[in-house]
Amino acid sequence: MHPHDDEDVKLMLRVRDGDDDAFACLVERHRDRVLSVVYRYTRDRGEAEDLAQDVFLNIHRNRMSYRPEAKFTTWLFRIAANRGINAMRARAVRKRVEAPAPTRGDGEAVPLDEMPDPKPAEAREGLERRELAERVRAAVDALPETQKTAVLLNKYEGRSYEEIGQILDLSIPAVKSLLSRARMRIKERLSPHLQREGERVAR
Amino acid sequence: MKPNDDPKPHDASVGDRRDADVRDDLVAYLDGELDDAARARVEARLAIDPALADELAELRDTWDVLDLDEAPRTTDGFTERVLAETKRERERRWWVHRVAPVAAAAVLVLAVFATFRGGANDPARTPITETELAENLDLLEDLDLLEELGEDIEFLAWAEENEELPW
Known part of the structure; x- marks a missing residue:
């Protein structure tokens, strides 16, 4: 156009x-x-x-x-x-x-996955949904800056690879690779929680 | 050993790259960003590779769950506030464009005036030589009077206009 x-x-x-x-x-x-x-x-x-x-x-x-x-x-x-x-x-x-940030003895930051669940006793559905939403936010926020920007533009604003490339000054193949890496990271962080959610629903 | 006897490292990097390419294509496939030929390639591979199909499903699920990260909407009156601020900025710019040149001119006049006044009492000034003293003896005799007159802006203006200033 x-x-x-x-x-x-x-x-x-x-x-x-x-x-x-x-x-x-x-x-x-x-x-x-x-x-x-x-x-x-x-x-x-x-x-x-x-x-x-x-x-x-x-x-x-x-x-x-x-x-x-x-x-x-x-x-x-x-x-x-x-x-x-x-x-x-x-x-x-x-x-x-x-x-x-909370650290282990060696000073390294504790990943979110290893932090204690905020309220394990209160396993109500609304709370679990909020917790999952919190983990989603944490997964998005943990992305490197450019990956995060590409995800925001692609997922939430529906921008094409071409337009994201123009916004970030990147080629289309670079955007493709950037989004692929971002989605793999998000998958790695969220998959265990989605499985847990799936098991809970199945019970 | 022949150069190609142990092709492992080379193959591994090609393999990694191929994996990365497949993942990139898988994600682009989900985003609807592949051309017809690439899309057909991905679909053909998905049909024979259940692990890849599982990965696709997992990528899709984790992407969908990002919908839980909701953003707020702007509050009422947002547009009006933006417009009011543009108006204020425009007014500020008007003042800056009109007042700044006048202020700059005033500062310049004051600076010139301060230079003339301050110069006579500046101890850091280069000491005058005996020859200069002799040449300006008349002037030096009236120095006190001139300094007194120098404090009167009207006199300075008049003197400058009539070329009466001794410097």
Whole structure:
């Protein structure tokens, strides 16, 4: 598809010409998906909403230099991912300073799988679902930065390999390999819990 | 020993790479990112390789369970807040564009003025030679008076306009 056929690109060109209604329309169209991306980096709703706002302000500030060379969402998600990654790095630094992760005697971090279950006695379905959701979040958060970004864009935003490549400055084969490695990691972390869940349901 | 007598290491790396390629294709197959020929290859292999079919199912299940990682939605008034902030930014920029040049000019005038005033009392100034003293004796005799007058901005402006300043 030619960039000019993209409805968002048409709106952005109007924004460039000073049309505030077009900008409001763009924000409305993408506010939730931008929040969804940055939230999964920060895991803090308030901070994520500030970041999402900042993404749109950044687009508005740079509207005069906008050139429709690709889909509008490519630009949007690139800014959102960068903001999210920066926030995640800042958060990681704060966390290291405030509370060191649990460690074994040798100082190595304890993997999530080896941590005690939060509430083993309360095996209610809702709680188990929440626990599984927590493990899913941990599995996504444990991915290396670029793999995580590729997963967020592919799984939650439905972006194609081609668009992810444009957002991350990678070739399509590189994206294919990146997502394959990410999915293998996720499978390794989550499969045991899915089996346990399956056994529980079978009982 | 002939160069190809022990092909194991080479084969192992090719094998690893082949495994990685198969996994990449499997994931791309799930994502609907393969062309027709590649998709047919994967499906043919899945039909004869139950282990691969199990792996595909496991990859699909673990991918589906990621749906449990839900993200919140933006709060009411999000768009209005963004628009209000763009308005504030625009106003700030207007002030910066209008006021900054005036402020810069004022700073420049003050800097020039401070240089003239401060120069006379600057102990770090290069000491004047006896010849310079002799040449500017008249000026030095009136130094106190000139310093007093130098504090009067109106006088300085007038003197500069009428080329009456001695420096």
